[in-house]
Amino acid sequence: MIDKLEYLMALARERHFGRAAEACGVTQPTLSAGIKQLEAQLGVLLVQRGSRFIGFTPEGERTLDWARRILADSRTLQEEMRALKSGLAGQLRIAAIPTALAMVAELTTPYRLRHPEVRFTIFSMTSIQILTALENLEIDAGITYLDNEPLGRVNMVPLYRERYCLLTSAEAALGNRDSVTWAEVSRVPLCLLTPDMQNRRIIESLLRAAGGEPRPMLESNSMIVLFAHVRTGQWASVMPEKLAETLGLTETIRAIPITEPEAVHTIGLVVPPREPMTPLAAALVAEARRIGSDLNIEARKQTESGV
Amino acid sequence: MIDKLEYLMALARERHFGRAAEACGVTQPTLSAGIKQLEAQLGVLLVQRGSRFIGFTPEGERTLDWARRILADSRTLQEEMRALKSGLAGQLRIAAIPTALAMVAELTTPYRLRHPEVRFTIFSMTSIQILTALENLEIDAGITYLDNEPLGRVNMVPLYRERYCLLTSAEAALGNRDSVTWAEVSRVPLCLLTPDMQNRRIIESLLRAAGGEPRPMLESNSMIVLFAHVRTGQWASVMPEKLAETLGLTETIRAIPITEPEAVHTIGLVVPPREPMTPLAAALVAEARRIGSDLNIEARKQTESGV
DNA sequence: CCGGAGCAATAGGTTTTTTCAATCGTTCTA
DNA sequence: TAGAACGATTGAAAAAACCTATTGCTCCGG
Numbered sequence: 001m002i003d004k005l006e007y008l009m010a011l012a013r014e015r016h017f018g019r020a021a022e023a024c025g026v027t028q029p030t031l032s033a034g035i036k037q038l039e040a041q042l043g044v045l046l047v048q049r050g051s052r053f054i055g056f057t058p059e060g061e062r063t064l065d066w067a068r069r070i071l072a073d074s075r076t077l078q079e080e081m082r083a084l085k086s087g088l089a090g091q092l093r094i095a096a097i098p099t100a101l102a103m104v105a106e107l108t109t110p111y112r113l114r115h116p117e118v119r120f121t122i123f124s125m126t127s128i129q130i131l132t133a134l135e136n137l138e139i140d141a142g143i144t145y146l147d148n149e150p151l152g153r154v155n156m157v158p159l160y161r162e163r164y165c166l167l168t169s170a171e172a173a174l175g176n177r178d179s180v181t182w183a184e185v186s187r188v189p190l191c192l193l194t195p196d197m198q199n200r201r202i203i204e205s206l207l208r209a210a211g212g213e214p215r216p217m218l219e220s221n222s223m224i225v226l227f228a229h230v231r232t233g234q235w236a237s238v239m240p241e242k243l244a245e246t247l248g249l250t251e252t253i254r255a256i257p258i259t260e261p262e263a264v265h266t267i268g269l270v271v272p273p274r275e276p277m278t279p280l281a282a283a284l285v286a287e288a289r290r291i292g293s294d295l296n297i298e299a300r301k302q303t304e305s306g307v
Numbered sequence: 308m309i310d311k312l313e314y315l316m317a318l319a320r321e322r323h324f325g326r327a328a329e330a331c332g333v334t335q336p337t338l339s340a341g342i343k344q345l346e347a348q349l350g351v352l353l354v355q356r357g358s359r360f361i362g363f364t365p366e367g368e369r370t371l372d373w374a375r376r377i378l379a380d381s382r383t384l385q386e387e388m389r390a391l392k393s394g395l396a397g398q399l400r401i402a403a404i405p406t407a408l409a410m411v412a413e414l415t416t417p418y419r420l421r422h423p424e425v426r427f428t429i430f431s432m433t434s435i436q437i438l439t440a441l442e443n444l445e446i447d448a449g450i451t452y453l454d455n456e457p458l459g460r461v462n463m464v465p466l467y468r469e470r471y472c473l474l475t476s477a478e479a480a481l482g483n484r485d486s487v488t489w490a491e492v493s494r495v496p497l498c499l500l501t502p503d504m505q506n507r508r509i510i511e512s513l514l515r516a517a518g519g520e521p522r523p524m525l526e527s528n529s530m531i532v533l534f535a536h537v538r539t540g541q542w543a544s545v546m547p548e549k550l551a552e553t554l555g556l557t558e559t560i561r562a563i564p565i566t567e568p569e570a571v572h573t574i575g576l577v578v579p580p581r582e583p584m585t586p587l588a589a590a591l592v593a594e595a596r597r598i599g600s601d602l603n604i605e606a607r608k609q610t611e612s613g614v
Numbered sequence: 615c616c617g618g619a620g621c622a623a624t625a626g627g628t629t630t631t632t633t634c635a636a637t638c639g640t641t642c643t644a
Numbered sequence: 645t646a647g648a649a650c651g652a653t654t655g656a657a658a659a660a661a662c663c664t665a666t667t668g669c670t671c672c673g674g
Contacts, residue, residue: 001309001381017651027634032652034632042388051641052650059391066384070377074308077373081349084366324622337662339623358670359621 001041002074005067007034008046012064013136015053038063069274072137076278083279089117092280095125095133096143098223099199099239100267102246103160104143107269111287118280124222127198134272140281145198146268157288158268164203165244165255167227168236174256181260186212191226191237194219203238206263223247268292309381311345312374314338315353319371320443322360345370376581379444383585390586396424399587402432402440403450405530406506406546407574409553410467411450414576418594425587431529434505441579447588452505453575464595465575471510472551472562474534475543481563488567493519498533498544501526510545513570530554575599 010020011031021031039046046060047053056064079090092111096104101124108120125133130142131152146156166180166188173188174180186207192214193200200219207214218235220226227247229235239247244255269288271281317327318338328338346353353367354360363371386397399418403411408431415427432440437449438459453463473487473495480495481487493514499521500507507526514521525542527533534554536542546554551562576595578588 003308018649026632028651029635029653030633036652042385044388044392049651051639059388062387062391063384066380066387070380070384073373073377073380077370077377078349080369080373081351081366084369085351325620333661334663335622336624336664340661343623356622358668 001038002071004034004038004041005063005071007031008038008060008064008067009071009136011035011047011053012056013138015055017053068135068137072272072274075137076274076276079278079280087117088115088279088283090280091119091121092141092284093121093123093139094141094143094284095123095130095139097127097130097145097199097267098124098193098197098221099162099243100143100159101223102243103267106291107143107159107284107287110290111284114287115283118283126196126221128196130270134270137272140271140278141284142270143267144270145202146266146270148198148202148265151270153273154270155273155285156268156270157285158266158292159288160242160267160291162240162242162265162267164206164238164258164263165241166236166258167230167239167244167253167255169230169233170252170254171233172236175254177256179257179259182206182210182258182263183212183260185238185258186210186214188236190214190216191218191220191229191235192216193223193226194221197221199240202263202265206261209261308345308348309378311341311348312378314341315345315367315371315374316378316443318342318354318360319363320445322362324360375442375444379579379581382444383581383583386585386587394424395422395586395590397587398426398428399448399591400428400430400446401448401450401591402430402437402446404434404437404452404506404574405431405500405504405528406469406550407450408530409550410574413598414450414466414591414594417597418591421594422590425590433503433528435503437577441577447578447585448591449577450574451577452509453573453577455505455509455572458577460580461577462580462592463575463577464592465573465599466595467549467574467598469547469549469572469574471513471545471565471570472548473543473565474537474546474551474560474562476537476540477559477561478540479543482561484563486564486566489513489517489565489570490519490567492545492565493517493521495543497521497523498525498527498536498542499523500530500533501528504528506547509570509572513568517567 007020007024010023011017014020014023017032018028021028024031035047042059042063044059045057046063048055048057082090094104101122104122111118123139127144127149130139130144131154133139134142134154135152143159146158166174166185168175168188170176174184192203195201204214218229223239223243226237226239230237231250231253233252238258239255241255241257249255269285271277271285276282277285314327314331317330318324321327321330324339325335328335331338342354349366349370351366352364353370355362355364389397401411408429411429418425430446432449434451434456437446437451438461440446441449441461442459450466453465473481473492475482475495477483481491499510502508511521525536530546530550533544533546537544538557538560540559545565546562548562548564556562576592578584578592583589584592
């Protein structure tokens with residue numbers, strides 16, 4: 001029965017019998033028959049049949065909810081047993097929003113020191129994709145904004161606060177400044193993430209609040225692309241401080257803090273709200289708490305010294 | 308995999324491969340092989356092997372916890388689908404402590420009016436048995452004391468309050484009284500439930516508190532046996548008011564309220580703390596709340612008029 | 615110390631289930 | 645109207661699940 005629920009989940013993900021079958025490592029007739037069996041066992045139609053995949057019936061949607069739960073539990077069971085036998089080992093799938101990609105290393109590196117047998121897969125996703133992927137058990141944890149747009153039901157661990165910089169050549173218009181305002185930035189032609197990214201939406205709203213109208217000269221869903229363009233000295237972009245540092249500043253490229261207002265958003269780890277967590281996920285949360293509390297202490301120190 | 312988890316649960320219940328197999332409707336080698344497969348799949352030993360069944364390994368115990376969850380969820384899924392298809396139907400297994408057996412009808416009767424297709428199985432169990440049976444998914448709900456001895460993790464719905472009467476012949480020592488004290492009762496030879504019953508322990512502690520030493524002349528785990536003896540006119544017993552009423556009083560048998568102190572214990576419905584509940588269990592809880600609130604209102608009225 | 619009873623594991627054979635390759639029927643599109 | 649895409653169907657082969665019968669072990673009673 002558990003296999004059949006896997007089929008159903010795959011079908012929900014792929015919305016296509018053939019691809020779902022491939023994802024499950026079986027042929028299309030096998031998956032087709034599996035779904036049929038599930039329908040027979042439950043005595044209800046789960047999939048709306050037509051010449052092609054249309055969607056699920058209400059019963060099918062409800063069954064999917066249960067499948068998520070049951071599969072999550074059965075995977076946790078399996079992983080827990082493996083952890084008991086041979087220590088923490090296995091695969092940890094983490095998705096992060098592009099602006100947080102560089103900081104994933106701060107999480108994975110100490111994790112790996114504690115648990116050398118764990119392998120990682122890191123995905124770059126939009127914050128919305130992260131939430132659905134968490135739901136569908138495609139990833140174990142996500143790194144995304146905690147405080148901007150509504151999250152689903154997840155457990156959160158704050159990691160750090162994102163402050164924004166103008167990344168530009170020292171020879172460019174604002175290149176010699178020590179700080180700039182959002183109003184000034186709004187007049188610079190920028191390279192920005194695509195609008196499906198939350199970071200883009202945040203920056204747009206900040207620019208608009210400062211009275212400007214965002215008109216990016218170049219869009220990409222990859223921070224690498226943006227940085228590569230800035231690096232030529234001919235383009236400018238807005239990036240989180242942390243990311244700019246990681247990507248490395250040269251003599252000619254400067255990261256200039258943007259003030260007025262100093263916009264801050266919290267980035268953190270999100271995991272499914274299931275109790276108990278898989279051992280791998282639990283260890284990741286522990287790691288995140290360490291980093292998070294470090295940064296909180298840091299932030300507090302800064303605040304105190306600032307006063 | 309789900310079948311294998313069923314095997315494991317049955318083995319935990321029966322503590323015997325053969326009987327567990329029979330309970331699952333398979334032969335002993337099949338169940339044996341099933342457990343082996345589960346062990347292979349999880350990569351750990353689950354059962355302590357010896358010449359006979361000894362017990363589970365720590366990993367086995369942990370796996371049992373998960374099995375309970377996973378099986379409960381998968382059953383809820385199946386039942387929910389059946390409820391969607393053909394309305395509320397199926398089997399509802401309820402266990403009650405002996406003193407509450409008579410009141411089960413107050414729950415099942417209105418339930419049946421609302422949902423005529425649901426069939427019931429009622430077990431008489433001790434309060435401790437009820438809790439383990441709930442854990443092991445052998446019953447869907449229990450009726451037991453809510454306030455005396457510690458319950459496990461369950462959701463509770465109060466149903467009524469148990470007040471105690473001396474049940475005795477009108478010609479016997481205290482037979483002509485309108486009320487008696489626990490101290491007086493402690494000097495009467497009684498028929499009581501066996502000591503594994505919580506009711507017996509409650510009554511014993513009340514008798515001891517009144518300075519007496521309980522010396523029951525006859526013990527049974529069946530209230531019917533106790534009542535049958537009292538009915539001869541030659542024996543006496545202590546019973547909850549509600550039960551005495553249901554069993555029927557004759558001219559010669561009287562139920563005399565016991566006061567000083569007026570001991571009251573709450574009896575209620577207990578269900579596993581799983582969210583969401585099966586449709587059948589949810590309907591039972593709804594019914595219990597109706598009865599419970601009725602009685603609460605009644606109790607309040609009594610209190611008010613008493614003041 | 616021996617023999618029988620009770621219990622779980624194993625062996626061997628049968629049935630059932632699962633799976634896949636090939637094909638079909640339908641629907642949408644160019 | 646031909647072709648492509650998609651899911652259902654079919655039939656044969658492979659895998660598995662299951663059962664009966666048996667074995668091997670341990671514990672007890674004599």
